[in-house]
Amino acid sequence: GRKWTYNGLDGEHDWPTNYPFCGGAFQSPIDFQTHLLRYDPNLPPIQVQNYNLSTSEQLTLGNNGHSVQLSLPSHMYISSLPHRYSAAQLHFHWGSSNLLTGSEHTVNGKQFAGEMHVVHFNSDKYPNVSMAVDKHDGLAVLGVFIEIGEANPAFDKLFRFISGVKYRDQKIQVPAFNIRALLPDRLDQYYRYDGSLTTPPCYPSVLWTVFRKPVTISRKQFLALATALYASFAQDSPSMPLHENYRKSQLPDNRVVLVSFRE
């Protein structure tokens, strides 16, 4: 598709020009304001299967110019939703070295340092993520807020390779590891709403689950993510840093956000 960026020309205000859904309804992210929340006691804890990948498996780590993404095998899946949602990839959104506010979803206006998304597709109905991406029941994305605090060694299994994908379209193979260790310990407390991809083409095809509890990584780990990457190709000059790759909050339109926890 046509190129798009997070700021300046081709920035998010211009996305609807080439990607009409970006100007439509049910857009993500949104701000989880208290008055939008409704407690739903029937929301079950999220259950993930086969997330503990063996180190003999290899995954593709890539820089697609918009984020750093890790391919995931489709034998990983979420089993607690109405359909089986199989894993496709995970990626990150962040601010910059001195902007510790780079999450996409926010809580009463509070922005976290970053956010990780684990993208899954409805493998009961669609053969792969590309066929699912524009269907109303196509995708389920798990969102994890990232805060600066105690280091989390699991993220180093990914971040230690980031210098290998500094420039756009660079890809390397990395040893697989336990992806469950990237999620918070409690998967029973989360925000749930119907939304969209937060990047063009912004299809309103995502069942969002954003965990209430953030994960923490150290400032050193965060800087590895926030300062290592370029959105431009290796041969391009000048190079453009890949940072502040988060979309602004979208209008809730009269959407309700279900929560699995009581305040």
Ligand SMILES: NS(=O)(=O)c1c(F)c(F)c(S(=O)(=O)CCO)c(N[C@H]2CCc3ccccc32)c1F
């Ligand atoms: N925040 S988000 O979860 O909405 C989201 C992204 F923020 C994002 F950057 C990407 S991407 O593939 O890295 C780049 C543009 O799609 C995807 N990629 C998804 C959507 C399209 C697609 C097709 C195949 C594999 C993954 C994806 C995404 F779902």
Ligand SMILES: [Zn+2]
């Ligand atoms: Zn994302």
